[in-house]
Amino acid sequence: MAFKQLVRFAIGDRVSYGDLLSVDGGTYKVRRLIGDPFTKLLTTEEIVQVDKLLCPIDCTPLIILVGLNYHSHASEAKLNIPKYPPIFVKPADALAGPFDTIDIHRDARDMLDYEGELTVIVGRDAKNISEDEALDYVLGYTAGNDLSARNFQLPEASGMQFGYSKSFDQFGPIGHTIVAASEIPDPQDLRLVTRVNGQVKQQTSTKDMIWSVRQIVSHLSRGMTLRKGTVIMSGTPAGVGFFNKEFLRAGDVVEVEIEGVASIKNEIRYP
Secondary structure (H helix, E strand, O other), rough: OOOOOEEEEEEEEEEEEEEEEEEEEEEEEEEEEEEOOEEEEEEEEEEEEEOOOEOOOOOOOOEEOOOOHHHHHHHHHHOOOOOOOEEEEEEEHEEEOOOOOOOOOOHOOOOOOEEEEEEEEEOEEEEEOOHHHHHEEEEEEEEEEEOOOOHOOOOOOOOOOOOOOOOOOEEEEEEEEEEEEHHHHOOOOOOEEEOOOEEEEEEEEEEEEEHHHHHHHHOOOOOOOOOOOOOEEEEOOOHHHHHHHHOOOOOOOOEEEOOOOEEEEEEEOOO
16 A cells, blocks of 8 residues: 555645645645556655645545434434435535535525534445455545535425435535555544534544444445445434534534544635
């Protein structure tokens, strides 16, 4: 593996992948890599200092969302746990970077909500794979925010089809780095924290997940090809704004951190 912490950055007009070596304040020390993570990455001896990181992948074929995947969230929602994980999707244009300002369409502002999530990046095409081999298809792990316009998720607006409420442009920021799967011995032993304007709103361990990463990847590959580069947001714990009637407004800053792995920080803007 050419990286431990994969990042993307730009110097002038040149956009590159890199292996994050260290962080000093707001400056990132990065080893430049050649190629891309879904074909081949080659390491170089070139070390650069950058002050901004981009989305850690340049595009995705699809963002797949897992609903109701924490015991704590199922309890706060007062919902029974189904036999299989609820699955929704976001289109490719929902992908956003770790520090991007998120522009919110006027019709998505009234009940805008956050969902901090451990996010999985599929490294190679997968179909009909077992749980035992599922993690072999994972490129790495990052932090993500499944932004949702709850007004489009209410039953009278959605017919219980929730995908549209989550599909606006930039509604899926991820980053700041993708930590290689080989560096995470157990994705079910990570801490997740979501903050809004510095205040902790969600805090849990991925031990509370109902379906593990292994189970999710295997389930999604059943009769369906999971393409390399697919982003899987693995579900959110208790503490979303909907149940406290605390929705995001212009100027709010949402941070999602997977401790020791990655973090994002995005400001909400009304253009």
